[in-house]
Amino acid sequence: MYKSGMFRGSMVALVTPMQVDGSVDYESLAGLVEFHIENNTTAIVSMGTTGESATLDLDEHCEVMARTVEMVNGRIPVIAGTGANSTSEAIELTRCAQQGGADACLLVTPYYNKPPQQGLYLHHKKIAEIVDIPQILYNVPGRTAVDMLPETVKRLSAIDNIIGIKDATGDLDRLAQMQALLGDAEFEIYSGDDETGTEFMLRGGHGVISVTSNVAPEAMAAMCAAALAGDRERAESLNQPLTGLHSQLFLEANPIPVKWALNQMKLIPPGIRLPLVEFAEQYHQLLREAMLQAGVIR
Numbered sequence: 259m260y261k262s263g264m265f266r267g268s269m270v271a272l273v274t275p276m277q278v279d280g281s282v283d284y285e286s287l288a289g290l291v292e293f294h295i296e297n298n299t300t301a302i303v304s305m306g307t308t309g310e311s312a313t314l315d316l317d318e319h320c321e322v323m324a325r326t327v328e329m330v331n332g333r334i335p336v337i338a339g340t341g342a343n344s345t346s347e348a349i350e351l352t353r354c355a356q357q358g359g360a361d362a363c364l365l366v367t368p369y370y371n372k373p374p375q376q377g378l379y380l381h382h383k384k385i386a387e388i389v390d391i392p393q394i395l396y397n398v399p400g401r402t403a404v405d406m407l408p409e410t411v412k413r414l415s416a417i418d419n420i421i422g423i424k425d426a427t428g429d430l431d432r433l434a435q436m437q438a439l440l441g442d443a444e445f446e447i448y449s450g451d452d453e454t455g456t457e458f459m460l461r462g463g464h465g466v467i468s469v470t471s472n473v474a475p476e477a478m479a480a481m482c483a484a485a486l487a488g489d490r491e492r493a494e495s496l497n498q499p500l501t502g503l504h505s506q507l508f509l510e511a512n513p514i515p516v517k518w519a520l521n522q523m524k525l526i527p528p529g530i531r532l533p534l535v536e537f538a539e540q541y542h543q544l545l546r547e548a549m550l551q552a553g554v555i556r
Contacts, residue, residue, distance in 0.1 A: 265464070268300055268479040270301075271450075272294075272304055272306075273308055274305070275287050275525075275527060276529030276531065286527060298476055299475045299479060303467055304336055305322055306467070307398070310531055324357075336361055337363065338360035338362070340364070343368040345385065348381070362394055365393055366398060367404050379410055386417045386420050394423060395414060396450065399427060412440060421444075421446055422445055422464070423445075430457060430458065433462070448463060448465045455468065455504075474503060474554050484496055500552050501551075502548030502551045
């Protein structure tokens with residue numbers, strides 16, 4: 259059952275491990291779950307962008323969400339990525355997540371078809387009314403070609419089971435705009451941008467749904483805890499070794515670099531699905547240096 263504040267801190271946008279042939283590697287997925295629990299990750303986001311949700315079919319998508327819930331076994335919350343650019347498909351995926359035992363769903367704004375603000379509002383309103391599970395909005399205009407404006411977030415915040423938003427604009431002014439509109443409402447605001455995540459939390463954000471946490475979960479968890487406690491000096495000090503990862507994990511489209519990094523750490527096989535391809539060799543050294551700086555390899 260959802261309780262206000264249960265999703266806070268360092269929440270990993272988890273990769274979906276795959277064999278070279280593209281099949282999902284559930285043994286490696288179980289290993290990643292244990293890796294994150296042991297290293298203080300506060301929640302797992304299954305089947306988001308980093309989990310390659312765009313290239314798994316509906317049955318695979320539902321199975322990965324359900325098996326992740328089983329592997330976690332109630333030790334930390336699981337948030338399931340169930341967004342789609344078809345409202346009916348998003349409803350179906352959200353039902354799957356609920357049936358699979360997820361604690362909440364993360365729903366990206368409908369991509370490609372560029373709905374107006376009223377379309378965004380009605381899309382999310384309909385899903386929330388039909389599927390009674392806590393839902394987190396996800397605004398990432400750099401991928402979707404549509405930007406959910408703060409005024410629309412405010413309208414949707416009035417719906418009981420829409421509990422928060424992941425904002426991946428990287429714009430700290432956007433955080434301030436949402437805070438001003440939302441006032442004292444119990445509505446969570448999460449960063450979806452690792453580079454600005456520390457400052458986002460120091461300014462009142464509630465956590466980060468993070469790519470970097472895949473590679474450096476313990477360090478990210480410590481940094482987030484300091485930032486949420488308002489300890490600027492400690493949070494910035496802990497974040498400093500991670501700055502290379504925050505940028506170099508995006509040398510190519512996510513999750514290409516992070517899957518390569520996890521393979522280098524011997525945590526997952528090298529598989530990734532087309533149209534994504536293996537990480538370009540010209541970038542290997544740059545990311546390796548960032549991993550060394552963060553202390554995740556030697």
